[in-house]
Amino acid sequence: MKKNLLILMLLATTGSIFAQQQMKPEETEDWSKQPPIVNPGRPGQPPSDAIILYRGPQDAVNWVHENGTSIKWITDTSLTVTARSGGIKTVRSFGDCQLHIEWRSPSVVSGTGQGRGNSGVFLMGKYELQVLDSYNNETYYNGQAGSIYKQFIPLVNASRRPGEWQSYDVIFMAPRFNPEGQLLSPAYFTVFHNGVLIQNHVGLRGPTEYIGIPVYKAHEDKLPISLQDHGNPVSFRNIWIREL
Numbered sequence: 001m002k003k004n005l006l007i008l009m010l011l012a013t014t015g016s017i018f019a020q021q022q023m024k025p026e027e028t029e030d031w032s033k034q035p036p037i038v039n040p041g042r043p044g045q046p047p048s049d050a051i052i053l054y055r056g057p058q059d060a061v062n063w064v065h066e067n068g069t070s071i072k073w074i075t076d077t078s079l080t081v082t083a084r085s086g087g088i089k090t091v092r093s094f095g096d097c098q099l100h101i102e103w104r105s106p107s108v109v110s111g112t113g114q115g116r117g118n119s120g121v122f123l124m125g126k127y128e129l130q131v132l133d134s135y136n137n138e139t140y141y142n143g144q145a146g147s148i149y150k151q152f153i154p155l156v157n158a159s160r161r162p163g164e165w166q167s168y169d170v171i172f173m174a175p176r177f178n179p180e181g182q183l184l185s186p187a188y189f190t191v192f193h194n195g196v197l198i199q200n201h202v203g204l205r206g207p208t209e210y211i212g213i214p215v216y217k218a219h220e221d222k223l224p225i226s227l228q229d230h231g232n233p234v235s236f237r238n239i240w241i242r243e244l
Contacts, residue, residue, distance in 0.1 A: 046100065046240040053090060053225075053239040054079055063088045066226065078104070078237035079227070081119060087229045089125060093222035095174040096244040099123070100167065104235045105133035107163025111232075113139040117162065120149065120228035123172045126207040126219070127187050131234060134159040146198040148189055149208040154198035165237070166194055171244075174221065175204075181218035 039048035046052065053062050060075040065086045073088060074080040105117025117133030127148070134145035134157055141147065146154035146168075160166050171190040178184055186206075191199035206214025227236060 044238075046238075047242065050100075050240040050242050051092070053241055054236065055238060055240075062091055064091055065089075078235040079239075080235040081227075081229050081231075081233050083229065083231045083233065085229060087122075087226050089224035089226040091224070093220070093224050094241060094243060095124070095222040097123075097170075097172050098242040098244060099170040099172065099225070100238065100240050101170075101236060102165050102167045102238045103131055104165050104237075105131075105162050106233055109133070109162050112137065114143060116232070117234055118228075118230040118232050119234040120230070121168065121170075122208075122226040122228065123170070123187070123189075124174060124219070124223035125226045126223070127172075127189070127204055128208040128228075129168060129170065129189065129191060131228070133162050135161050146191060146193045148191075148199060148202060148204060150210070151204055151208060151214065152189075152199060152202045154191075154193065155200065156196060156198060158193040158196040158198060160194060168193060169195075173244075175216060177216075177218040183216045183218075186216070 036049075041047050052059060054060075056077060057075045060071055060079075063071050063079070065071055065088055067086065071088050072085040073082045079088075099121075101121060103119070109116065114132070116137050117131070119131040120128045121131060122128050130143060130145060130147045130149045132139070132143070132145040141153040142150050144154065144157065145159050146157070169192040173188040175187045176184040186203040188201055188203050189199045190201050191197075204214070206216045208214065225241070
């Protein structure tokens, strides 16, 4: 019986190979959808289809404080946290996206652990990619730079020295809910820190929480991106996004 099964499998494989050899190359060509042309830009520049969120003081109009008031952060070539003024968010809402953001912790080191160069990038205002000075700075590993806060430790620590500009390149997929509010698919993060892969398509257990276990609750398909005021003068620049 086993011998007969093996013979049948070999015949099927041989038949499949023979059938493929008889195919013409054009039979497997797909001409159904031409990809749109995007100019990738020069190194350090956003691609042509990117939405610019901050590249200079003229872009401060793209942001408001969490309560909707005009931002009080320092706005020059970068956005810098003004301590205790509150976090800021984009005026526009986003779901699935590619996000590029550069950040810098203070060059003068002050504090340790979570008190050193702390901020955060919140996709949809709920899912935090941690910003922290993690150069020779020990803290809990799911709270260091590049962590999905309290959920996923980064694969490596790719942090630069305090005061040096760093970059996050993020692919974010928003969670999906059915009409009854039940979760169909979680939020996913893929993150490169200074060009190094640190989060590889991780599926979140819910919104990132400081205390307690994360639990999904149905929300809008698109929500603003927010930057955290944790009391440290962290700066952000060259922020752009592509909707996916």
